[in-house]
Amino acid sequence: MYKAFYGLNDNPFSIAPNPHYLFLSDRHREALAHLTYGLGETGGFVLLTGEVGTGKTTVSRCLLNQLPENTDTAFILNPSLTELELLATLCDELNITYGESPTLKQLTDRLSQFLLANHEKGRNTVLIIDEAQHLRADVLEQLRLLTNLETDTKKLLQVILIGQPELQQLLKRQELRQLAQRITARYHLLPLTEQEIALYVQHRLQVGGRHEPLFHRSAIKALHKYSGGIPRLINLLCERALMAGYAQSKVPIDAKMVRTAASEVLGEEIKQEGSLLWPSLAAVAVGITFAGAFYLFNQQQVNQQQSPNSPSETVIANEQKSVTPSAMQQADKPAPQKSLSASQQVLRSAIEQSRSIDTAYAAILGLWGKSPYIGLTACQSAQQQGLDCFQQQGNWHSLVRLNYPAVVYLVDDAQQPFYGTVVSRQGEQLLLQLSEQQLWVDREWFTRHFSGTMELLWQAPPYQPKEIGKGAPATQIQWLENALAHIQDKSPRLVSHFDDELEQSLKAFQRQHGLRADAIAGNQTLVQLNLYLSDKGPRLQESGGRY
Missing domain, CATH: 1.10.8 (Helicase, Ruva Protein; domain 3)
Structure with missing residues (x-):
């Protein structure tokens, strides 16, 4: 229904499992590493727990895709079974044949024969049980007995138990203490x-x-x-x-x-925090603001008379206006129209005309000599013209450091969103385009109104590896050393491997840019590096942009 409106090709938030939307957070990756480690050990049981909807099944499906080809896997989704039913289901999953109305011993014998034959063929056997908190204690004990079949070096059946936190309590029961001791790896998956x-x-x-x-x-x-x-x-x-x-x-x-x-x-009334206090606080705030803005405005007029050539009153051609901080402060407030100067009215009007993000995207495309395409989103338009979009969370320092024109998400004093395009920088001032107006704003005003989200355009290099880590080719490791050295204004070293100094340098870069400091130059890190290295496109300030 809404896909065309948002520029989507698919419904991105369907709760149906779709491998194309697989997202592994740091916690999911850590859980996957624990499971993989547990299967590599000689023990029989691996445990994964987490609250409903935290992504346990996602991790298990990802694990299945990473298992070696010489692995036979049984996946049981409904564990509310008796001992006999569980063994029969396990045989069905492994394509083990058995006669009608088998006994517990017959099923156990067939499973044992299969596991021994698999071991002789060099194959592994893994059983994954989802919703394992529903398993009965006697069924868990039967699973433990199955894992008794072993060689001198390994168990012939490895079991992964996936369930809600109640599973941990179940395994603490006295009669299951032997099974609990055989768990070689366990991980509790926390929310995002x-x-x-x-x-x-x-x-x-x-x-x-x-x-x-x-x-x-x-x-x-x-x-x-x-x-x-x-x-x-x-x-x-x-x-x-x-x-x-x-x-x-x-x-x-x-x-x-x-x-x-x-x-x-959630089926419950959600109340906005502070809604009862807002009317009275707003009345007090408006009164204080009127008094303060009136004083600041008068004071600014005196300062302008004393310093006629100050940067904040420079008039820019082609509808670029100069707006002083006090004028901006007052223009954001619901003051009577008669108390606003011409520059304040310009700012207020510009903000009201900048409630749509499309005008800001059109402006940044224009700075690159591009234009929006009808029927496409801004980023789709950019991609059709050889550019890429990059979203960044940050502050004044992040914007100045990147040194690219950017679409910025702003909020007025009533916390209502509006959008602008940062076009240029002179010292502590930014040239901000709001709709058709361009206005110089100072750092204090920008920091007060900036929400922290910015979007910029850039031209990616023809080839970029997916990631550079310790196992990367020597040429890629040397490129990483050269890139970090260039950004830090120092001479690069000749490196033959991913050494500790390069690791610490990469981690420092990642921390400064709000990235996970894992010493792996993944997609986000490589984009950040290439943003500094690129010489394509407009900049906020020709001499800026250093890390």
């Missing part, structure tokens, strides 16, 4: 953090065909609050929020839409 939710949402949107950010930062905070970091709930909330945005023809998705979605999905 707020930062991981932002990456998760953006990942699914990109797979669905939209590369521009669609959820405001406040919406991500609301998703974290109401979903508790549970991916399944995140999908449900995002789906409802997109429906609300489509119904209102509104982009991006804000916290209010997520709050409304939460009340529908």
Whole structure:
């Protein structure tokens, strides 16, 4: 229904499992590593637990795809079985034939023969049981007996138990202490953090065909609050929020839409925090603002008379206006029209005309000598013309360091979103385009109104590896050393392997740019590096951009 409106090719937040949308957070990767380690050991049991909807099944499916080809796998999804039914189901999964009305001993014997034959062929056998918290104690004990079949070096059957936190309590029972001692690896999967939710949402949107950010930062905070970091709930909330945005023809998705979605999905009334205090606080704030803005405005007029050549009052041709910080402060407030100067009225009008992000994207495309395509989103238009979009979370320093023109997500003093394009920089001032107006703003004003999300365009190199780590070819490792040295304004070393100094340098770069400091130059890290190295396209300031 809403796919065309948002520039999507697919529904990105369906709760149906789709391998194309696989997103592994740091926690999911760690869980996968624990399971892989456990299967590599000689023990018989591996345990994965987590709350409903945290992605346990996602991890297990990913594990299945990574198992070697010489592995026979049995997957049991409904473990509410008796001992006899469990063994029969296991035989069915492994294509082991048995007669009608078999006994427990007959099934056990057939399984034992199969496991021994598999071992002689050099094959492994793995049993994965989902929803394992429903297993009865006597069934778990039967599984333990099956794993008694072993050689001098390994168990012939390895079992992965996946379940909710109650499974941990079940395994603490006295009669299951022998099984608990055979668990070689265990991991409890926690919900996603707020930062991981932002990456998760953006990942699914990109797979669905939209590369521009669609959820405001406040919406991500609301998703974290109401979903508790549970991916399944995140999908449900995002789906409802997109429906609300489509119904209102509104982009991006804000916290209010997520709050409304939460009340529908969770079936309870969600109250906005501070709603009872707002009217009285707003009245006091408006009064104080009027007094302060009036004083600051008068003071600014005196300063302008004393310093006629100050940067903040330079008039720019072609509808570029100069707006002083006090004028901007006052223009954001609901002051009477008669108290506003001409420059304040210009700013207020520009903000009101900048509620749609499309005008900001059109401006940044123009800076690259490109234009939007009808029927395509801004990033799709950019890609058709040889450019890529890159989203960055940051602050004034991040913007200055990157040194690229950027679409910036802003909020006025009523916390309502508007959008601008940072065109140029002079010292502590930025040239900001709002709709058709270009205005110089100072650092204090920008910091106060910047929400932290920016989007820029860049021209990616013809070839870029997927990642550079310790096992990468020597040429790629040398390139990484050269790139980091260039960004840090120092001479590169000649390196033959990924040594400790390169690892520490890469980690420092990743930490400074809000990336996971894992000493692996993955996609996000490589994009950041290439942004500094590229000499293509416009810059905010010709001499800036150093790390």
